[in-house]
Amino acid sequence: MYKILKKEVLNPTVTLMEIEAPFVAKKAQPGQFIILRVNNDGERIPLTIADYDREKGSVTIIFQVVGATTALLNNKNEGEYIADFVGPLGNATHTEGLKKVAVVGGGVGSAIAYPVARKLHEQGTVVHSIIGFRNKDLVILEDRFDKASDKFIRMSDDGSWGEKGLVTNALKALIDSGEQYDEVIAIGPVIMMKFVCAVTKEYGIKTIVSMNPIMIDGTGMCGGCRLTVGGKTKFACVDGPEFDGHEVDFDEAMKRGASYKEWERHKHEETCNLFKKEVK
Numbered sequence: 001m002y003k004i005l006k007k008e009v010l011n012p013t014v015t016l017m018e019i020e021a022p023f024v025a026k027k028a029q030p031g032q033f034i035i036l037r038v039n040n041d042g043e044r045i046p047l048t049i050a051d052y053d054r055e056k057g058s059v060t061i062i063f064q065v066v067g068a069t070t071a072l073l074n075n076k077n078e079g080e081y082i083a084d085f086v087g088p089l090g091n092a093t094h095t096e097g098l099k100k101v102a103v104v105g106g107g108v109g110s111a112i113a114y115p116v117a118r119k120l121h122e123q124g125t126v127v128h129s130i131i132g133f134r135n136k137d138l139v140i141l142e143d144r145f146d147k148a149s150d151k152f153i154r155m156s157d158d159g160s161w162g163e164k165g166l167v168t169n170a171l172k173a174l175i176d177s178g179e180q181y182d183e184v185i186a187i188g189p190v191i192m193m194k195f196v197c198a199v200t201k202e203y204g205i206k207t208i209v210s211m212n213p214i215m216i217d218g219t220g221m222c223g224g225c226r227l228t229v230g231g232k233t234k235f236a237c238v239d240g241p242e243f244d245g246h247e248v249d250f251d252e253a254m255k256r257g258a259s260y261k262e263w264e265r266h267k268h269e270e271t272c273n274l275f276k277k278e279v280k
Contacts, residue, residue, distance in 0.1 A: 001081040001083065002019050003080075004020075004077065005018045006018035010062065010141075012137070013065050013066075014064050014108055014138075015062070016050070016060060016062045017063075017073070017076075018059070028087070030049070030095075031048075031091065031092045031112075035086045038083065039072070039083050044084070046089070048061075048210075049087070049115065051114070051115055059087075090237060090238075093185070093242060095116070095119055097182075098183055099126065100181050101126070101127055101181055102129075102130060102179075104130045104131075104184060105186075106133075107134070107188055107192075109192075112212060113129070114148065116187070118148040121149065129145050129148070131152070132154075132167040132192075133157075167188075168192075168198075175205070183207070184206070186209050187209070190253055190254050191254065193209040193210075193250065194254075206244070207246060209242065209248060212241045227252060228252055229244070
């Protein structure tokens with residue numbers, strides 16, 4: 001059993017939890033993920049490591065309440081326990097030797113982008129963070145990005161936070177102004193990563209993307225995170241979750257991801273109805 005040390009609501013649909021997991025914290029690196037089960041008969045879900053404290057022995061996860069299991073997890077409170085918390089899994093983000101990097105994050109994907117930006121900043125890399133949300137009410141981790149970035153560009157669809165526009169607009173403007181990056185690291189919705197890669201391909205800038213959004217069981221057995229990279233079949237959980245974005249078939253990945261939406265919606269509704277009955 002793993003104790004919930006901290007629970008913080010970051011916005012109406014996104015929650016942060018700090019979990020007591022000393023063995024995971026000891027080895028955790030940016031880019032990796034964990035597998036958890038809320039209870040003994042629950043499903044296993046992968047969640048990316050958002051932060052870790054080796055001395056405290058804790059690992060932070062940030063999740064969006066979109067399905068049945070994340071709803072169950074969100075119903076837990078500080079001091080309570082979850083059944084399983086296994087990891088770290090997946091390959092860590094490669095940061096060695098990078099002198100200047102643009103980290104591009106979108107929505108809840110910013111929670112995955114933050115530890116990458118922090119590690120790069122701590123090792124002396126110049127970090128330009130470009131982070132986007134639909135509006136100011138959905139913003140998370142603003143203060144943390146500010147500390148981990150040499151330049152922090154805020155973008156929102158409606159202009160209520162930072163500049164109005166897409167993260168791709170800001171990235172292109174920086175490159176056109178003369179900024180030269182060793183690498184761009186993009187983490188967020190699959191469609192966002194696709195268009196970031198379309199921009200960087202024009203300039204020949206290596207771009208790494210995290211295919212975490214399409215993972216399901218995290219072991220490669222279910223095949224749900226199968227994708228085509230450079231014409232070869234890969235699995236996001238065991239081969240990634242990070243890949244060369246210019247080689248990823250994003251259209252295939254988006255099509256496969258959409259096939260689960262109806263089932264996830266039904267399970268979420270069932271779980272929410274169960275909570276309502278318990279309250280009554």
